[in-house]
Amino acid sequence: VKPVLHGYFRSSCSWRVRIAFALKGIEYDQVAVNLIKDGGQQLAVIQYIDETRPGPRLLPADPKARAQVRMISDLIASGIQPLQNLSVLQKIGVEKLPWAQHFINRGFQALEPILKQTAGKYCVGDEISMADICLIPQVYNAERFKVDVGQYPTIKRLNETLAEIEAFKLSHPSRQPDTPADLQA
Amino acid sequence: MATHTKPVLHGYFRSSCSWRVRIAFALKGIEYDQVAVNLIKDGGQQLTEQYKTLNPMQQVPAVEIDDITLSQSLAVIQYIDETRPGPRLLPADPKARAQVRMISDLIASGIQPLQNLSVLQKIGVEKLPWAQHFINRGFQALEPILKQTAGKYCVGDEISMADICLIPQVYNAERFKVDVGQYPTIKRLNETLAEIEAFKLSHPSRQPDTPADLQA
Numbered sequence: 001v002k003p004v005l006h007g008y009f010r011s012s013c014s015w016r017v018r019i020a021f022a023l024k025g026i027e028y029d030q031v032a033v034n035l036i037k038d039g040g041q042q043l044a045v046i047q048y049i050d051e052t053r054p055g056p057r058l059l060p061a062d063p064k065a066r067a068q069v070r071m072i073s074d075l076i077a078s079g080i081q082p083l084q085n086l087s088v089l090q091k092i093g094v095e096k097l098p099w100a101q102h103f104i105n106r107g108f109q110a111l112e113p114i115l116k117q118t119a120g121k122y123c124v125g126d127e128i129s130m131a132d133i134c135l136i137p138q139v140y141n142a143e144r145f146k147v148d149v150g151q152y153p154t155i156k157r158l159n160e161t162l163a164e165i166e167a168f169k170l171s172h173p174s175r176q177p178d179t180p181a182d183l184q185a
Numbered sequence: 186m187a188t189h190t191k192p193v194l195h196g197y198f199r200s201s202c203s204w205r206v207r208i209a210f211a212l213k214g215i216e217y218d219q220v221a222v223n224l225i226k227d228g229g230q231q232l233t234e235q236y237k238t239l240n241p242m243q244q245v246p247a248v249e250i251d252d253i254t255l256s257q258s259l260a261v262i263q264y265i266d267e268t269r270p271g272p273r274l275l276p277a278d279p280k281a282r283a284q285v286r287m288i289s290d291l292i293a294s295g296i297q298p299l300q301n302l303s304v305l306q307k308i309g310v311e312k313l314p315w316a317q318h319f320i321n322r323g324f325q326a327l328e329p330i331l332k333q334t335a336g337k338y339c340v341g342d343e344i345s346m347a348d349i350c351l352i353p354q355v356y357n358a359e360r361f362k363v364d365v366g367q368y369p370t371i372k373r374l375n376e377t378l379a380e381i382e383a384f385k386l387s388h389p390s391r392q393p394d395t396p397a398d399l400q401a
Contacts, residue, residue, distance in 0.1 A: 044283050044284075044286035045283070047286060063264060064253055067253070067255055067261070067263070074293070082299060110242035111241075
């Protein structure tokens with residue numbers, strides 16, 4: 001039975017899972033849910049996929065590197081994304097843009113020096129990992145909220161590298177079954 | 186696993202994320218040193234340049250262990266579990282392990298960040314309703330999940346990272362005057378876990394930096 005992803009084309013959490021499936025070459029069905037799920041529970045799904053399916057590792061074998069991947073992933077999934085997702089912005093009321101920018105900038109200001117230390121070709125060393133899977137959707141969100149990602153050269157460089165990878169392209173919000181016509185690639 | 190120096194936990198007695206790491210160390214029987222980072226004093230010691238080098242996010246905890254420095258409590262806990270002997274903090278079965286992570290993430294991404302100090306400071310006035318809203322929303326989601334997964338503990342009958350995340354979040358809920366009685370499974374699990382030595386030892390009321398008026 002094929003896995004079924006209940007997601008939303010623009011949800012960064014759904015996108016993370018789509019990337020993971022694409023990297024592992026796993027076919028899956030999509031059920032569009034027109035509400036945005038928040039929180040980082042998708043990291044549990046990604047690690048489950050990694051632990052039960054063959055294909056390229058989504059977390060490194062070395063425990064220290066694996067901890068760094070989780071640290072970066074959690075920084076994004078707990079420290080940035082929940083503070084700028086739809087339900088929180090709705091609760092804020094008026095000042096949505098400054099609020100989102102504040103938390104994204106705060107998170108990226110922390111992430112940049114961490115990535116300067118851990119990154120090789122990708123977020124941690126030279127293998128794609130769950131950290132890269134978390135980074136791309138967060139940069140997409142940053143750009144939607146008009147954050148100048150150029151202030152964060154390592155994040156910018158990694159984003160540009162990963163954007164060229166097939167699994168990341170295929171799973172992009174602009175190319176999903178539920179992508180509205182005006183946002184399609 | 187050869188280690189020459191004790192791990193160092195930079196944390197705060199009342200920080201739920203620091204408490205999670207304290208529980209994990211206690212469950213594994215690992216000795217460690219604590220360096221108190223007072224989140225209120227001097228405008229917040231987590232905001233110093235010195236602390237920023239340990240954790241650029243300027244939050245607690247940060248853990249120095251085996252010649253690396255880690256932040257994000259769940260990354261620390263899983264690192265400890267993968268490199269130290271002692272009772273497993275995540276189950277061997279992949280599906281159960283996914284459930285443990287899902288519950289932990291629901292708390293660590295879906296509840297705690299929305300009611301932590303820096304967010305409440307940004308909210309300004311209506312702190313209590315805001316915190317209660319997000320804790321209740323999270324517990325409303327968590328209760329049916331736990332009804333399915335829980336045995337004696339959050340997932341089956343072994344203590345796991347999910348239990349480690351639950352206790353500090355219930356403590357926070359009570360601080361924000363959330364009626365945890367509305368969530369019978371959460372309530373029951375909290376009562377069971379509160380009796381366990383590792384959870385007691387690591388409680389905010391019993392830390393080196395606990396103020397006198399809050400000590401057990």
